Amino acid sequence: MQLSFWELKNWFTNVDFTIVGSGIVGLHCALELRDKFPSAKILVLEKGVLPQGASTKNAGFACFGSVSEILDDLNSHTEEEVLQLVQKRWDGLQLLRKRVGDEKLDLKPYGGYELFLIEDESTYEECLQKLPFINELLKPLFKNDVFSKEVDRFAFKGIQEYVLFNPYEAQIDTGNMMQQLLKLAVQNNILILNQQTVTSFVETNSQVEVFLGDFSFSSKKLFFATNGFANALTNGEVKPARAQVLITKPIPNLDIKGTFHLDKGYFYFRNFEDRILIGGGRNLDFEGETTTELSQTEIIQNKLEQLLKEVILPNQSFEIEHRWSGIMGVGNHKKPIVKQLSENVFCGVRLGGMGVAIGSLVGKELADLID
Known part of the structure; x- marks a missing residue:
């Protein structure tokens, strides 16, 4: 990559924070860092034309888990861990709404429904039986019952008589969400470069040398917000x-x-x-x-x-x-990985399919690793 003096000066010199990944986590991390460090030089690198993972590709569910999902999580997590997961998802959704705004998200609070196919009799019976228990588990967070049993009113076929309704669930427009986050980043003087793949990095004293193929530059701190592409970074935890x-x-x-x-x-x-x-x-x-x-x-x-x-x-x-x-x-655990990997390198990954809900909060937590 042959760059001009101007390109080097404006984009790749005196970089304070470099973030890899321009999805929900990466952009929230950048915006939080801007709030904390108003004059810092913040550079976001994205390997795709648009965010490459799931941020622009998800179904637009503002959700935090159905009854069967929560019961499934309880097989591998404690009750306290599951409550913390739901709390994080809920807090993340509120942070996203505050940052982007309901109008820009095109948020529609239609509620969410869990359906059970006729052949899913055992899961259906278990969910109905444990409904009061799940509502009680979530009561410290929502103060009310979250899930209720309703008769299907949509004329679906081949499903059990009752559906489980959650009034706190909503749908959003994924494209609108990401466009607005990208606009906010630009408005806050955050530099975003697309089609840039970080091939490696090396820490040198108080800096990190970031390699983009045959070109490299120095950054004081390096953050990875690459979620599903973070396998090597986390030794297989993602x-x-x-x-x-x-x-x-x-x-x-x-x-x-x-x-x-x-x-x-x-x-x-x-x-x-x-x-x-x-x-x-x-x-x-x-x-x-x-x-x-x-x-x-x-x-x-x-x-x-x-x-x-x-x-x-x-x-x-x-x-x-x-x-x-x-x-x-x-991964084996639903809790996101937000941690310092070395002196100047950090990551916020493993969103467990709940990126819309939890991505904003993971981005904030990632930025908060810097004092």
Whole structure:
């Protein structure tokens, strides 16, 4: 990379903070650092034309976990840990709303619903039985019951009689959210460079030498906000998890409004205006979906279409308009990793598929590692 004197002077000289990743975490980290250090030089590096992971590719769920997801988490986490996870997700959503604004997010508080397929009898019975317990567990946070049992009013097919409703859940416009965060970064004199891949870094005394292929520059501090791409950085504590998504063309007289969860959250769908967006299915092929490849597979796409045809829109014709994938970061524990890796290098990763909810808070916590 041959740079001019001007390029070197304005972009790559006297850099205080370099952030790798321009998604929800990276931009919130940059904005928090700007609040704390008004005159600092802050540089964000992004390997994609747009944020490469899941920040611009998610389904736009402002959620913090369905009943079956929370019960599933309780198999590998203590009650206190699960409550802390939900608290972080809820606090993160409030921070996102405060930073971006509900109007810019196009936040629609339609509530969230968990559905159970006819064949999911045992999960359904367990969730109904443990509903009071989950509400009691979350009461210190919400002061009221979060989940209630309701009869399905959307004419879904092949599901159990009752759905579980959560009035605190909402949907957002993912594209609007990220556009606004990028605008805020520019307004706050944060430099963003796209299509820049950090190939390595070396700490030297009080600086970090950051390498972009055959070019390098010095930064006082280096932050990684690369979530699903952070495997090597965290010695395997973060694994990539691909999420496949599709969206229909507009459907006349669509009467479905809200965010919906199926199969412990492995499948999810929502309306976007008069379309249905549906995603998930990595539980059909965990090994195959542990990848950073942004592509789709027949097994999962067929399942998404089958759910549309047989469960969600049984009496309506529809056409698929677009398909895509995003890369999440998961691990053995749902708690995000926010830590100092060395004297001048830090990371905020492993968002566990809850990036919309928890990303803002992880970005703040990452920036707060600097005094």
